[in-house]
Amino acid sequence: MAFIPLSLYIHVPWCIRKCSYCDFNSHHAPANLPEQPYIQALLADLSQELPHIWGRRLESIFIGGGTPSLFSADSMDELLAGIRALIPFRPNIEVTLEANPGTFEQEKFKGFREAGINRLSVGIQSFNPQHLQALGRVHNQAEALKAADVARYAGFDNFNLDLMFGLPKQTLEEAVADLQQALELQPTHLSWYQLTLEPNTLFYKHPPVLPDDDLLVDMQYAGQEVLQQAGFEQYEVSAYTKQQPCRHNLNYWEFGDYVGIGAGAHGKITDPFGQVTRHQKYRQPAQYLQQVAQGQARSETQVLKPDDLKFEFMLNALRLKAGFSLELFTERTGLSLETLQAPLALAEAKGWLTIQDQQVQTTQLGWQFLNTVIELFLD
Numbered sequence: 001m002a003f004i005p006l007s008l009y010i011h012v013p014w015c016i017r018k019c020s021y022c023d024f025n026s027h028h029a030p031a032n033l034p035e036q037p038y039i040q041a042l043l044a045d046l047s048q049e050l051p052h053i054w055g056r057r058l059e060s061i062f063i064g065g066g067t068p069s070l071f072s073a074d075s076m077d078e079l080l081a082g083i084r085a086l087i088p089f090r091p092n093i094e095v096t097l098e099a100n101p102g103t104f105e106q107e108k109f110k111g112f113r114e115a116g117i118n119r120l121s122v123g124i125q126s127f128n129p130q131h132l133q134a135l136g137r138v139h140n141q142a143e144a145l146k147a148a149d150v151a152r153y154a155g156f157d158n159f160n161l162d163l164m165f166g167l168p169k170q171t172l173e174e175a176v177a178d179l180q181q182a183l184e185l186q187p188t189h190l191s192w193y194q195l196t197l198e199p200n201t202l203f204y205k206h207p208p209v210l211p212d213d214d215l216l217v218d219m220q221y222a223g224q225e226v227l228q229q230a231g232f233e234q235y236e237v238s239a240y241t242k243q244q245p246c247r248h249n250l251n252y253w254e255f256g257d258y259v260g261i262g263a264g265a266h267g268k269i270t271d272p273f274g275q276v277t278r279h280q281k282y283r284q285p286a287q288y289l290q291q292v293a294q295g296q297a298r299s300e301t302q303v304l305k306p307d308d309l310k311f312e313f314m315l316n317a318l319r320l321k322a323g324f325s326l327e328l329f330t331e332r333t334g335l336s337l338e339t340l341q342a343p344l345a346l347a348e349a350k351g352w353l354t355i356q357d358q359q360v361q362t363t364q365l366g367w368q369f370l371n372t373v374i375e376l377f378l379d
Helices: 035-052 073-086 106-115 129-135 141-153 172-184 213-229 247-253 285-293 306-317 326-333 338-349 367-377
Strands: 006-012 058-065 089-099 119-125 159-165 189-194 233-236 239-241 257-262 266-270 276-281 298-303 353-356 359-362
Touching: 006 035, 006 247, 035 073, 035 257, 035 285, 058 073, 058 247, 073 089, 073 106, 089 247, 106 141, 119 129, 119 141, 129 141, 141 159, 159 172, 159 213, 172 189, 172 213, 189 213, 213 233, 233 247, 247 257, 247 306, 257 276, 306 326, 306 338, 306 367, 338 353, 338 367, 359 367
Parallel strands: 006 058, 006 257, 058 089, 089 119, 119 159, 159 189
Antiparallel strands: 189 239, 233 239, 257 266, 266 276, 276 298, 353 359
């Protein structure tokens, strides 16, 4: 089996409040957050996964949620020390923590940095008070503006800001103003993406008035121009960097492997014989804690069939501006290039893809265009 990078995703499922647009596995945080039982469960969960990843080392760690910054620095230190004792890290491993502005406390974030977390991903979403209220965010404009200062004070020189456009009743000017405000905070990375209405969300049940398609296109083009002028390079549909790409997310898009631990976490593992398996953990926190204690945190396991591999690889790799090499496709899926021949030829004939020097990339970069191209690889 060719070398396939391995990452670790850790899910912390609690939030102060569920946002109106959020379809992630998040739950209202109880007054007494069960930090210690959950940290121990995460380490036990990882221990149960070790037979599937013997001899491999971690390239990156991403602690997401939910709002993992609700946990204490001591808990994060215990978690990372426990992981390090179970599985080796690559040198200069990237360790990202998701954080919301309403949870930023200077000393706490210094503790996160000292624990070994070296990258933050801060969920701003907007700086506009009306839009923050409409989205159901718990932080206000002042807290959003302060977050970058706290991150730098804590020693983080690599941090991402999450920002959305296409918000309820948002104008083009407001979308651009959000981006310009974000740039003034001097992040090293920006995730800038369009709001979508997902099932099982408040917005899906009670749809707000969103900008029309023409305005959304104008927002995207105007925002991309602002980011380009500011020196940010777009390397994925919704990811821009001034320093370096997010290594963890890049591993997803290049169809690398990752272990998922925590309530509702997903994972993808390639075994030594090339068989690719996906797994999911129990979603409800109480049930997850119970199942881990019984030695069975996985709620679902699925072996990917050749058609699944082909589709999932394209779904991820075509998000990248640089596209992918045909060699990477065979390396990560174990499939022959003949399985791609017909859909690639059709997409190239339609002008949707270019293939040069064994490198495949889309001719445009946007969600609607990407979905059109990917449909060719469903069969």
